[in-house]
Amino acid sequence: MTELLVAKGLAKAFGPTNALVDASMSVRAGELVAVMGPSGSGKSTLLHCLAGILKPDAGSVTYRDAELSAMPDSERSALRRNDFGFVFQFGQLVPELTFLENVALPLRLGGMRRAEAERSAKVWMDLLEVGDIASKRPGEASGGQGQRVAVARALATEPKVLFADEPTGALDSLNGERVLRLLFDAARQTGAAVVLVTHEPRVAAYADREVVVRDGRTQDVELVA
Amino acid sequence: MTDALRRWFGDLSLGVRLAAAGGRGSAVRLAWITIGIGLGVAALLTAASAGSVLDSHEQRTRARIIGAAPDADRPVPGVSPLYSSAVFTEFAGRRFGGEMLFADGATPPKVPGVEVLPKPGEIVLSPALRDLLASPEGTLLLPRFPQRVTGILGDEGLSGPWELHFYVGVERAELPGTSPAYSVGVPPERLYFDPLLSSLVVIASVVLLIPVVVFVAGTARLSASARDRRLAALRLIGADAGQVRRIVAGESLAGALVGLVAGVVFFVVGRDLVDSVSLFGMSIYGKDIRPSPALALLVFLVVPVIAVGTALVALRRTLIEPLGVSRGARRAPRRLWWRLLPILAGVALLAGQHRGMASQPQTALVVIGVVLVLVGLPMVLPWLLERCVRRSRGGPLSWQLAMRRMGAHGGASWRIVGGFAALLAGGIAVQALLLTSDSIHRDESWTPTADRDLAWTTTADSESARRLAERLRTMPGVRRAVSYDVVHAQQPPHLNGPVELIVAPCPALRELTPIQNCAEGDVFSFPEPNGEIADLPPGTEFVLSTAPEGRLSWRQPERVRPIARPAFHAPWSGAGLLITPAAVGQGVPQLQHLVAVRLGEDDPLALEAIRNEIGLTRPLSFSARATPVSDSERTYTAIRRLVTVGSVAALAVAAGGLLVVAFEHVRHRRRQFAVLSATGVPYSTLAWSVLWQNAVPVVLGTGAALACGLGLATLVLNTTPTPQRYDWEAIGLTGAAAVLAVLLATVMTLPQLRRAMRSEGLRTE
Numbered sequence: 001m002t003e004l005l006v007a008k009g010l011a012k013a014f015g016p017t018n019a020l021v022d023a024s025m026s027v028r029a030g031e032l033v034a035v036m037g038p039s040g041s042g043k044s045t046l047l048h049c050l051a052g053i054l055k056p057d058a059g060s061v062t063y064r065d066a067e068l069s070a071m072p073d074s075e076r077s078a079l080r081r082n083d084f085g086f087v088f089q090f091g092q093l094v095p096e097l098t099f100l101e102n103v104a105l106p107l108r109l110g111g112m113r114r115a116e117a118e119r120s121a122k123v124w125m126d127l128l129e130v131g132d133i134a135s136k137r138p139g140e141a142s143g144g145q146g147q148r149v150a151v152a153r154a155l156a157t158e159p160k161v162l163f164a165d166e167p168t169g170a171l172d173s174l175n176g177e178r179v180l181r182l183l184f185d186a187a188r189q190t191g192a193a194v195v196l197v198t199h200e201p202r203v204a205a206y207a208d209r210e211v212v213v214r215d216g217r218t219q220d221v222e223l224v225a
Numbered sequence: 226m227t228d229a230l231r232r233w234f235g236d237l238s239l240g241v242r243l244a245a246a247g248g249r250g251s252a253v254r255l256a257w258i259t260i261g262i263g264l265g266v267a268a269l270l271t272a273a274s275a276g277s278v279l280d281s282h283e284q285r286t287r288a289r290i291i292g293a294a295p296d297a298d299r300p301v302p303g304v305s306p307l308y309s310s311a312v313f314t315e316f317a318g319r320r321f322g323g324e325m326l327f328a329d330g331a332t333p334p335k336v337p338g339v340e341v342l343p344k345p346g347e348i349v350l351s352p353a354l355r356d357l358l359a360s361p362e363g364t365l366l367l368p369r370f371p372q373r374v375t376g377i378l379g380d381e382g383l384s385g386p387w388e389l390h391f392y393v394g395v396e397r398a399e400l401p402g403t404s405p406a407y408s409v410g411v412p413p414e415r416l417y418f419d420p421l422l423s424s425l426v427v428i429a430s431v432v433l434l435i436p437v438v439v440f441v442a443g444t445a446r447l448s449a450s451a452r453d454r455r456l457a458a459l460r461l462i463g464a465d466a467g468q469v470r471r472i473v474a475g476e477s478l479a480g481a482l483v484g485l486v487a488g489v490v491f492f493v494v495g496r497d498l499v500d501s502v503s504l505f506g507m508s509i510y511g512k513d514i515r516p517s518p519a520l521a522l523l524v525f526l527v528v529p530v531i532a533v534g535t536a537l538v539a540l541r542r543t544l545i546e547p548l549g550v551s552r553g554a555r556r557a558p559r560r561l562w563w564r565l566l567p568i569l570a571g572v573a574l575l576a577g578q579h580r581g582m583a584s585q586p587q588t589a590l591v592v593i594g595v596v597l598v599l600v601g602l603p604m605v606l607p608w609l610l611e612r613c614v615r616r617s618r619g620g621p622l623s624w625q626l627a628m629r630r631m632g633a634h635g636g637a638s639w640r641i642v643g644g645f646a647a648l649l650a651g652g653i654a655v656q657a658l659l660l661t662s663d664s665i666h667r668d669e670s671w672t673p674t675a676d677r678d679l680a681w682t683t684t685a686d687s688e689s690a691r692r693l694a695e696r697l698r699t700m701p702g703v704r705r706a707v708s709y710d711v712v713h714a715q716q717p718p719h720l721n722g723p724v725e726l727i728v729a730p731c732p733a734l735r736e737l738t739p740i741q742n743c744a745e746g747d748v749f750s751f752p753e754p755n756g757e758i759a760d761l762p763p764g765t766e767f768v769l770s771t772a773p774e775g776r777l778s779w780r781q782p783e784r785v786r787p788i789a790r791p792a793f794h795a796p797w798s799g800a801g802l803l804i805t806p807a808a809v810g811q812g813v814p815q816l817q818h819l820v821a822v823r824l825g826e827d828d829p830l831a832l833e834a835i836r837n838e839i840g841l842t843r844p845l846s847f848s849a850r851a852t853p854v855s856d857s858e859r860t861y862t863a864i865r866r867l868v869t870v871g872s873v874a875a876l877a878v879a880a881g882g883l884l885v886v887a888f889e890h891v892r893h894r895r896r897q898f899a900v901l902s903a904t905g906v907p908y909s910t911l912a913w914s915v916l917w918q919n920a921v922p923v924v925l926g927t928g929a930a931l932a933c934g935l936g937l938a939t940l941v942l943n944t945t946p947t948p949q950r951y952d953w954e955a956i957g958l959t960g961a962a963a964v965l966a967v968l969l970a971t972v973m974t975l976p977q978l979r980r981a982m983r984s985e986g987l988r989t990e
Contacts, residue, residue, distance in 0.1 A: 053461070053547045074465045080547070081463020092462075094455050096246040106462040108239060111232045153462065 002029050004160060004193055005050055009059035011216075012045050019045040020056065021216035027161060032184065032194045034207035042216040043197045044165055050195060051084055051163050052076040063161075081110050085154030085162040085192065087183065089169040092150055093138040100125065100134035103153040110157065124152040128182050144175030151183045158190050165197045173202075180206060236468050240475015241482075243455065257881070258480035258532075259487045266488020266528055267495060272429050273520035281513035285384045289337050291324060292406025299407060305330020306405030307342075308397060313844050314836065316366045317829070321354070321389035325842050327397045334409045336392065338382015341375065343394030348372035351383055351390040353508075365830065368837040385508025386500050393841060399685060428658070428941075431596050432651030453545075461547035469545050474533045481532035485525060492516075539640075559611050564604040571597030575940035591941060599651050602933050603643030609929065610639050610922055622906070623913035630890070631918055641883055642926035649927065649959055653934025654941060656952040678704075678824040680847045682839050683817060690818040691733075696838060697822055702831025705823045707736035710816035712804075714779070715768035717761075724759050725801035726767065727791075728816060734803050737791040745807035748781065749788045752800050758787065759800035769814040777812040792823070880966030883919055887974040891915070895981035902982035911978060916971045927963045931956065 005027040012020040019042045027033055027050070037043045048054040049061055052068040061068045063083070068076060086092060093102050103121035108114060125131045128148040133141050141149075147167060154162055167183065168176030184206055187194045196207060204210055212219045244255060291309040292298065300306075306329045313322035328342045336342060343349050348370060350358070355377060357363040358370060372393055383390055456469055464472065496511040516524075574594035610631070617628045684690040690708035697706035709729040716723055727734075731743035740749065752758050761781055769777040781802070788803065822835070822845070836845050891898065898911060938951065 048548065074467070077460070077463050077465035077468075079463075080461065084463075086461055086547075088461075092458050094243070094458050095451065096243050096455065098246075101242075101246075105239075105459070108235060109459070109462065109464050109468060111228065111235065114235075157463075 003027070004029050005061065005063050005195075007046070007050055007059065007061045010046065010049055010056045010061070011058040012042075012049060012054060012056050018216050020049065023059070023213065023216060023218040025050075025211045025218050025220060027193050027195055029160065029193055030188075030191050031209060032187070032196065032207045034204035034210045035195060035197045035213060036199065036201070036204050036210055037213035038199060041213045043199075043213045045216075046211075046213055046218070047163055047165055047195060047197050051086070051161075052079060081106055082157055083160045085157065085159035087147070087150045087154045087162065087164040087167045089166040093146060093153070095138045098135050098137055099130065099141070099149045102138070102149060103156050106153065106157050121152070121156055124156045124186075125149065127186060128152040128155075142175070144171050144179060147171060147175075147179045148182060151179065151186065155186050155190060155192070159192050162187055162192045162194045163197075164194060166199075167196070168198075168200075168203060176203075233471060236471035237475035237478060240472040240477075241479040242475075243472065244476040244479035255480060255483065257885075259483045262481055262484025262528060262532065263487030263491050266485055266524060267491035269524045269528070270488065270492040270516045270521060271495070271514065273516035273524060274514040275429075276517055277515040278509055278513050281510070282384050285337075285381070287411040289382055289409065290411050291326075291334075291336070291409050292404065293411050294408050297406045297408045298404050300405075301334075301407040303332060304334055304407045305332045306407060307333040307336075307409075308400045308403045308405060310400050310403050312393070312842055314369065314841060315845075316357075316369075316833065316836075317362070319389070323391035323393060325393050325395045325400060327395055327400055329397065329405065334407055336382065336409050338379035339376060339392055340379075343372070343375050343392055345394045345396045346372055347375040347394045349376040349378055349392045350374055351378045351388055353387045354389040354391055357389065365833045365837075369841045372841075380510065385510055387508035395842060399842065401685075428592060428595050428651065429655050431592075431599060432648060432655060456545045457547060460545055466545070470537060470540060473536055473540055477532045477536035478529055481529040484532070485528055488528075559608040561605070561608050564601070564608055567597045567601030568605060569601075571595065571599075571601060572940065575937075575943075595651075595654065595937060595941060598933065598937050599647045602647045602650055602929065603640070606643040606646055606926060606929055607639045610642075610925055613921070613925060621910075621913075623910045624917055626911070626914040627917035627921065630914070631921065639922055642922040645923075645963075646926040646930040646933070649930035649963075650934035650937060652959065653931065653951075653956055654937040656955050657935075657938035657942060679821070680824065680845050681819050681821040682843045682845050683819055684708075684843065685818065687816070687818050690820050693839065694820045697820065697835065700831070700835060700838060702825050702828045702835060703822055704825045705736075706820060707733065708818070708820045709733050709737060710818050712769050712809075712814045712816060717765050717767065720759060720761075722753070722759070722799040724761065724767075725798055726769070726804055727801060728804050728806060728809060728814070731805060734805070737803065738789050740788055740803075743805070745805050747805050748785045748808050749803040750785045750800070751788055751790045751803065754790065757800070761785070761802075769809075769812075777814050779809060779814075782808065877962075877966065880970050883923070883966065884970040884973055887915060887919060887970055888977060890918075891974060891977050891981050898978065898981040899983065908979065908982060911982065912971075912975055915974050915978060916967075919971050919974075920967045923963055923967045927960055931960070 003026045007026070008024045010020045010023040011018070023042065023046055025033070025035075025046070035043045035046060045054065049056045052061065052063075052071070055069050063079065068079075071079070080086070093099075094105065097105065100118055100121055103125055104112075104114070104117035107117035107120060112120070122131060122134060125134055128151055130141075130145050130148045130152065133145055133149075138146055138149075147170075151167070154164075162183075164183065168179055171179060180203060184194065194207075196203065198204055209220070287293075291307060308327040308329065309324045311322060312325050313320055315321075324336075326336075326342055327345070333342055339349050350370075355374070358367055370391075378390060378392075380386075456473070459469060459472065496514045499509055499511040499514065571594045574590050574597065578591050578594070614628050614632045617624070619625075620628070682693075684693055687708070687710060690710075694706040694708040697703050709727050712726040712728055714724075714726050727737070729737070731740070731745070731747075734740055734743055734749070738751065743749075750758065750761065763781055763783045763785070765781040767779045767781070769779050785802070791803075824832070824835075839845055901911065902908070934956075935951065
């Protein structure tokens with residue numbers, strides 16, 4: 001498989017704390033990579049560097065052979081808008097907008113007309129089994145439903161890479177399972193690679209490959225299906 | 226539409242959607258900004274109407290002046306002459322007036338608002354005067370209007386709906402010395418506008434723009450944490466920095482547009498109310514309040530631009546990233562030099578227009594100077610506050626907590642206080658300008674303090690004067706009343722001051738002053754108020770006026786006996802001669818027939834009864850009492866009161882902004898408050914710290930505003946030749962309101978502070 005995203009020798013420090021020290025990993029098209037590790041090991045920092053949200057202090061991240069650090073903000077924003085999708089533990093939905101408007105938001109930011117964006121958003125919401133709460137706002141639905149809406153929004157632009165940072169961290173196990181199943185199924189349907197940050201082995205079990213982060217260093221583990 | 230434009234429009238509309246959507250926070254924010262901007266826009270539209278109000282007021286009052294046009298006394302075919310004389314009266318501290326009319330023929334010139342001119346014994350009243358006479362409080366005034374009411378004045382004959390005005394018909398004999406008029410009204414091209422008033426309107430408009438900035442800056446901090454999360458979420462899903470700015474602009478634009486609509490509604494509703502409710506005694510027709518189209522357009526353009534601009538400026542040092550928003554990164558200390566530039570430039574401009582330096586002060590330059598100073602004040606204030614906060618070392622814990630918090634996160638409240646200070650400074654300057662423009666107050670300086678109980682009136686002839694004096698003597702509240710005549714004479718050239726000639730028979734002269742021996746043919750001289758005798762050698766010649774327009778020469782006889790100055794004499798008049806009629810000799814001089822009255826205790830009811838006895842067409846003049854302002858002059862006072870109320874109202878909104886910042890501050894730091902509480906810091910210490918945090922910027926801001934406002938007023942008034950006056954009452958009121966605002970904002974924050982201090986605040990999720 002083609003390597004979409006390649007990180008080499010990443011280092012990132014927050015003040016005196018080294019979050020990443022010589023971390024490397026790659027993501028191939030369509031694969032599901034679980035980034036594992038204990039709390040504070042640097043998993044989320046690695047994901048943020050991979051997504052171009054954070055600039056590493058050293059090392060490089062290339063997406064389709066283009067160096068993310070060298071890109072201006074507008075290009076990285078466009079990348080996040082068109083090629084990447086994000087599902088975080090909480091806080092990524094805009095509370096002022098309805099779920100439907102939230103899902104349509106990245107499409108509208110990309111220049112799509114409102115009606116068209118909302119039509120497309122509705123398809124994704126139905127796929128994620130949250131079509132019936134389209135007119136509700138975050139806070140008016142359960143956490144599981146909110147996360148499925150977040151997944152629908154992340155997939156609405158049909159990204160090449162989906163970044164998920166502890167997507168089920170705030171959910172009970174039953175709802176967590178459901179969200180993950182829908183997320184992986186939908187990602188497979190679109191052919192999107194998934195980078196999943198988690199500390200739960202149960203969640204990592206869905207992955208094709210596992211990257212373990214410990215004290216800011218990575219260790220690649222190929223899983224045998 | 227190009228793709229780029231469409232995307233811009235899409236971003237802006239998304240911002241509008243975000244402003245309108247959402248829960249309670251968004252609703253409060255939108256309501257706040259709507260009311261704030263709405264009030265600002267309504268005030269601006271009112272200011273933009275000042276020209277039309279003044280113009281209409283002038284047009285209305287000038288259109289009814291009888292015989293004032295240059296060719297008004299030239300006979301017009303088909304128009305019969307109209308004789309008139311202005312008349313004023315007072316009631317309950319209010320001065321109002323009208324015209325005595327005599328139409329000599331069937332086709333007199335048309336008087337605006339009057340259907341049919343009143344004949345002798347008839348009167349035409351304004352609706353407000355009719356209502357006053359019909360009301361219980363008008364009962365005392367009713368005897369002064371015994372005439373038959375034959376009509377009610379129409380709108381076109383009045384300066385405003387609440388004006389007390391009348392036209393009373395009299396006999397020709399009651400209008401001696403008046404010329405016939407064949408036209409009514411002064412041509413519009415002769416209207417004159419005080420340049421001071423014009424600059425006042427522009428300055429007031431600029432001052433009124435400040436609240437708009439304050440509201441927008443204040444609302445930018447409302448629900449700031451929710452807004453930060455929202456913007457970060459937008460960045461996460463791919464909005465670039467430009468898009469985020471456009472979305473923020475859209476949010477502010479929504480508020481500005483809704484505020485504009487609200488402002489127009491406030492303005493229209495307020496304008497309709499003007500006809501039915503008299504605000505501070507102001508009498509203006511709603512239909513006269515018409516904003517200048519150009520200025521209205523400017524308001525509609527400038528307000529959204531300011532709203533959007535302010536919101537974008539507030540984002541200047543804010544880093545919106547996908548993982549969150551960071552603001553207030555440690556920055557270099559504020560620099561003073563560039564902040565001082567606008568103030569220095571403004572002061573230089575105003576000083577250059579000083580009446581001693583500029584041959585003809587330029588209004589535009591004065592206005593620019595004022596605007597520069599007002600804009601500069603909010604720029605200097607953050608520097609001043611920062612210096613004060615940095616220099617603060619010791620003090621109790623509550624003080625230190627407040628100082629440290631202000632040092633780290635004081636920007637929002639400083640901006641609000643800066644806006645408020647500029648508003649207050651502008652308000653003080655406008656007040657001073659208004660007070661100086663007010664002609665009544667201009668003349669107050671000469672008002673003497675003695676002889677407040679001395680008054681007089683005139684009558685048609687000596688006999689009427691004598692009878693009136695007799696009647697008045699029997700009335701309650703009258704200590705003495707005496708009648709006498711005054712001759713108007715051309716003064717001999719060698720005299721320094723005027724000499725008054727009083728003609729009266731011996732009994733009347735004895736009423737005026739103690740005279741031992743008096744016989745017909747005697748002449749007496751009385752000194753000036755300071756006791757100085759006029760230099761009048763025997764044979765001094767006076768040229769007396771005679772009717773009609775003749776001259777009569779009178780020489781002072783050899784024997785003139787000195788006497789005491791008459792107690793009834795006006796304190797400002799000079800020396801004079803008391804002449805018995807036989808001493809006048811041949812010829813009949815033109816006499817003014819006077820009745821002087823010395824009143825007893827200050828009794829308003831008795832005074833109104835005396836005025837009623839004297840009648841409507843003969844006013845009672847006081848020698849030393851300030852004349853109550855007339856209806857049109859009251860407009861100045863009303864505007865000044867409005868400015869005071871407006872300043873206090875704007876202050877209330879600024880206090881609201883302060884409250885918002887304080888709320889947000891407590892909410893944002895509830896964990897820190899909970900930690901402090903858990904470690905034993907008492908509630909009172911934290912409450913005091915909130916009070917200091919609110920009070921220090923406001924006290925400094927108010928002080929700076931007072932200094933700036935008074936300085937500004939002095940500089941502006943120095944460009945005019947009028948003496949300077951300051952409305953200390955209004956300044957004090959605004960200062961007191963500032964203190965109240967701080968206390969209120971603090972007290973309202975306390976419940977939230979108490980909640981924040983609970984142990985639940987220690988939880989992180």
